[in-house]
Amino acid sequence: MTSRRLSTLISVDDAVALLADVFKRTMELEVVEERVLNALGRIAASDVTAGVDVPPFNRSAVDGYAVYAGDVVNASIYSPVELALKGVVSPSDKPPSECLERGEAVRVHTGSPIPCGADAVVMDEDVEASGSRVTVFKPVSPGQNVSRRGEDFSSGEVIVAKGTLLGPLHVAALSSIGVDKVWVYRRIKVGVLTTGSEVCEPGVDSECPTIVYNSSARLIAALLRSTGFIDVRYYGVFPDDPAVIGDAVVEAVSENDLVVTTGGTGVSEGDVLIDALAGVGRTVFRGVRMRPGRPTTLTLVEGKPVLNLSGYPVAAWTGYEAILMPAFKKWLGLGNLERPVVYARLARRTPNTVGYRSYIRVSLRDAGDMLVAEPYMLRGSGVLSSLLKSQGYIVIPENVEGFEKGDLVRVHLF
Amino acid sequence: MTSRRLSTLISVDDAVALLADVFKRTMELEVVEERVLNALGRIAASDVTAGVDVPPFNRSAVDGYAVYAGDVVNASIYSPVELALKGVVSPSDKPPSECLERGEAVRVHTGSPIPCGADAVVMDEDVEASGSRVTVFKPVSPGQNVSRRGEDFSSGEVIVAKGTLLGPLHVAALSSIGVDKVWVYRRIKVGVLTTGSEVCEPGVDSECPTIVYNSSARLIAALLRSTGFIDVRYYGVFPDDPAVIGDAVVEAVSENDLVVTTGGTGVSEGDVLIDALAGVGRTVFRGVRMRPGRPTTLTLVEGKPVLNLSGYPVAAWTGYEAILMPAFKKWLGLGNLERPVVYARLARRTPNTVGYRSYIRVSLRDAGDMLVAEPYMLRGSGVLSSLLKSQGYIVIPENVEGFEKGDLVRVHLF
Numbered sequence: 001m002t003s004r005r006l007s008t009l010i011s012v013d014d015a016v017a018l019l020a021d022v023f024k025r026t027m028e029l030e031v032v033e034e035r036v037l038n039a040l041g042r043i044a045a046s047d048v049t050a051g052v053d054v055p056p057f058n059r060s061a062v063d064g065y066a067v068y069a070g071d072v073v074n075a076s077i078y079s080p081v082e083l084a085l086k087g088v089v090s091p092s093d094k095p096p097s098e099c100l101e102r103g104e105a106v107r108v109h110t111g112s113p114i115p116c117g118a119d120a121v122v123m124d125e126d127v128e129a130s131g132s133r134v135t136v137f138k139p140v141s142p143g144q145n146v147s148r149r150g151e152d153f154s155s156g157e158v159i160v161a162k163g164t165l166l167g168p169l170h171v172a173a174l175s176s177i178g179v180d181k182v183w184v185y186r187r188i189k190v191g192v193l194t195t196g197s198e199v200c201e202p203g204v205d206s207e208c209p210t211i212v213y214n215s216s217a218r219l220i221a222a223l224l225r226s227t228g229f230i231d232v233r234y235y236g237v238f239p240d241d242p243a244v245i246g247d248a249v250v251e252a253v254s255e256n257d258l259v260v261t262t263g264g265t266g267v268s269e270g271d272v273l274i275d276a277l278a279g280v281g282r283t284v285f286r287g288v289r290m291r292p293g294r295p296t297t298l299t300l301v302e303g304k305p306v307l308n309l310s311g312y313p314v315a316a317w318t319g320y321e322a323i324l325m326p327a328f329k330k331w332l333g334l335g336n337l338e339r340p341v342v343y344a345r346l347a348r349r350t351p352n353t354v355g356y357r358s359y360i361r362v363s364l365r366d367a368g369d370m371l372v373a374e375p376y377m378l379r380g381s382g383v384l385s386s387l388l389k390s391q392g393y394i395v396i397p398e399n400v401e402g403f404e405k406g407d408l409v410r411v412h413l414f
Numbered sequence: 415m416t417s418r419r420l421s422t423l424i425s426v427d428d429a430v431a432l433l434a435d436v437f438k439r440t441m442e443l444e445v446v447e448e449r450v451l452n453a454l455g456r457i458a459a460s461d462v463t464a465g466v467d468v469p470p471f472n473r474s475a476v477d478g479y480a481v482y483a484g485d486v487v488n489a490s491i492y493s494p495v496e497l498a499l500k501g502v503v504s505p506s507d508k509p510p511s512e513c514l515e516r517g518e519a520v521r522v523h524t525g526s527p528i529p530c531g532a533d534a535v536v537m538d539e540d541v542e543a544s545g546s547r548v549t550v551f552k553p554v555s556p557g558q559n560v561s562r563r564g565e566d567f568s569s570g571e572v573i574v575a576k577g578t579l580l581g582p583l584h585v586a587a588l589s590s591i592g593v594d595k596v597w598v599y600r601r602i603k604v605g606v607l608t609t610g611s612e613v614c615e616p617g618v619d620s621e622c623p624t625i626v627y628n629s630s631a632r633l634i635a636a637l638l639r640s641t642g643f644i645d646v647r648y649y650g651v652f653p654d655d656p657a658v659i660g661d662a663v664v665e666a667v668s669e670n671d672l673v674v675t676t677g678g679t680g681v682s683e684g685d686v687l688i689d690a691l692a693g694v695g696r697t698v699f700r701g702v703r704m705r706p707g708r709p710t711t712l713t714l715v716e717g718k719p720v721l722n723l724s725g726y727p728v729a730a731w732t733g734y735e736a737i738l739m740p741a742f743k744k745w746l747g748l749g750n751l752e753r754p755v756v757y758a759r760l761a762r763r764t765p766n767t768v769g770y771r772s773y774i775r776v777s778l779r780d781a782g783d784m785l786v787a788e789p790y791m792l793r794g795s796g797v798l799s800s801l802l803k804s805q806g807y808i809v810i811p812e813n814v815e816g817f818e819k820g821d822l823v824r825v826h827l828f
Binding site for chain 2: 035037054063170171210219267369370384391
């Protein structure tokens with residue numbers, strides 16, 4: 001029964017490091033080729049380098065006439081400059097092989113390659129064209145109205161770094177350099193289940209005498225699914241019977257890279273999960289110095305990681321946010337998984353238990369020229385509504401007794 | 415040819431209102447029942463109201479003994495209070511029918527229903543139990559360590575409002591009240607295509623003599639796909655031939671609720687899209703007073719909306735962000751589609767053309783106690799890399815000449 005006790009709590013940082021290390025040792029994450037348009041939410045498995053310049057040549061940013069800027073430096077309405085029209089270059093033409101001579105102009109459209117020699121484009125509205133003559137009424141400076149070759153991306157530049165979580169902008173950037181397929185890690189397979197004889201599964205249990213429904217495991221399943229790089233397998237609820245739980249976890253472990261459980265992590269007699277897992281596996285850590293989510297536990301079963309989160313929704317969420325995601329980030333070198341951080345004034349004093357790292361949900365109010373953060377201090381790591389109503393969270397470090405009213409705090413946005 | 419000209423620019427707000435109105439008049443958005451776990455990213459089609467309280471009864475938040483707080487008000491190590499143990503209530507038990515009498519205590523675990531009469535729970539560590547006697551060494555106040563019935567959600571409360579974009583927290587909240595299926599709008603079908611004889615499609619065109627690859631339409635397709643409530647059909651690139659474009663748009667319109675095009679919206683001879691659409695449909699508006707994205711155009715083809723965005727990636731993105739998404743929001747009453755807003759100091763003077771609403775990408779730098787916003791003023795609505803490197807954008811209203819260096823600005827985060 002001693003395994004239930006939380007006698008050797010470790011720090012959040014140590015928990016993250018241990019979990020990342022277990023991921024590294026236990027998971028083989030093959031890379032697969034995926035079409036860029038279907039790679040949203042996936043993780044790049046290698047750097048992608050541009051093989052071309054974007055734009056591929058100096059091109060016009062407007063409709064007008066490509067010129068030597070030096071030819072029209074003194075152009076004005078009172079003393080227009082006449083140039084000889086030397087033809088048309090359309091956006092689908094290659095850059096002309098012949099260079100522009102002094103005193104000449106070439107008709108161009110938005111996107112047209114600029115002939116060598118030309119270094120600027122006079123816009124249509126500053127020109128009068130007639131037959132083979134172009135009359136310019138306004139000067140342009142060198143480079144004006146020209147998109148320089150390689151201005152957006154240059155050949156040899158890393159467009160997407162290994163470890164990037166691919167979003168719509170990466171899809172566009174890869175497409176712009178002509179890339180249609182990209183190497184990504186295969187999706188990580190995560191099994192999710194919950195324990196508790198009192199817990200009913202919506203849609204499965206037709207009656208629920210306790211009126212206690214599973215929300216924590218479904219929250220974790222939905223969070224994992226929304227990342228895009230995880231395949232979630234959802235196993236539902238298992239009663240507080242060590243043999244049943246042991247079998248369920250062993251089965252889930254055989255079908256996944258990682259299993260996440262919620263519930264049963266407490267120290268009371270009904271919480272049999274930890275004993276059940278001790279029977280089929282080995283405990284890596286048991287309890288973390290964080291609030292909420294203190295009983296968070298990591299076990300190895302059949303050589304695979306089983307992360308046990310609290311049965312309380314907010315505590316389970318904290319385990320996801322403070323330990324699971326940072327461990328993925330550390331293991332895979334994820335470059336852009338961070339939540340945006342904003343500064344806000346704290347609306348109320350918010351205490352902390354020294355030695356623990358606290359994750360406090362806050363709602364943000366726009367005070368006109370700054371944000372005010374209202375902390376949710378309801379006892380409740382069970383209080384799911386506090387998560388729904390908040391827009392982010394603050395973290396109080398282990399060595400701090402709390403934040404005072406009016407303190408400037410960093411808010412991690414949902 | 416006059417249809418090409420941008421002679422009747424309308425405001426961003428008018429463009430959003432017109433597009434939302436067209437959506438309302440042309441789209442029939444049926445509601446479908448979806449399992450909550452599969453409803454991520456979908457839009458709730460009706461309010462969902464709790465039929466139960468969460469928690470369903472007063473329950474213990476800790477392991478310990480349920481008591482009358484009044485009985486132990488004077489308990490201390492020096493004068494402990496003895497109570498009579500009246501049994502055990504486990505988390506899977508129903509609330510006991512018998513009430514607690516004064517002088518009595520009941521063994522409870524985290525999640526156990528509290529018997530009527532009891533109004534607090536003394537934690538294990540403040541108690542010594544021996545046989546039928548419980549000795550309490552510390553007082554508790556009424557309500558202490560008890561999760562009140564309905565504290566999280568109460569019966570009759572709207573848990574998810576119509577028009578909510580469903581995220582992981584909504585999945586959890588719905589699950590906690592026992593809901594497994596939810597009414598959502600069917601996905602909106604959007605066709606995406608691009609035009610431009612010079613544009614190659616990565617993965618389709620084996621050679622690309624112009625070295626100009628389609629990125630704008632792929633950006634829009636990826637953005638739409640990542641919303642979760644849109645089914646994207648991607649049609650690729652079509653050359654600047656009015657008949658070909660007309661046919662492509664008519665076909666796309668027949669298979670979708672909305673068609674979004676990129677490219678060909680300019681006023682030069684090569685931009686034939688607008689004429690092609692004028693031939694098969696009717697222009698609703700042609701040009702918007704915003705920067706970038708000025709040539710954004712709305713056409714009705716076969717009674718369905720066709721939104722024409724600029725071929726420049728940043729300008730196309732602005733049309734998506736400033737017009738298309740706000741129109742969806744307005745039409746469907748989407749409650750939580752807003753990007754988070756933060757305040758930052760502007761690093762540089764940022765001018766605006768009065769009469770236009772400008773959308774300026776910014777990168778954010780954490781200056782220790784505040785954020786500094788560095789605007790990307792590169793000419794380039796073609797400069798996709800500026801979007802990739804920025805973390806959000808600022809909006810300069812029509813009636814403002816620009817923002818000064820050091821101004822406090824609202825940054826909409828990506």
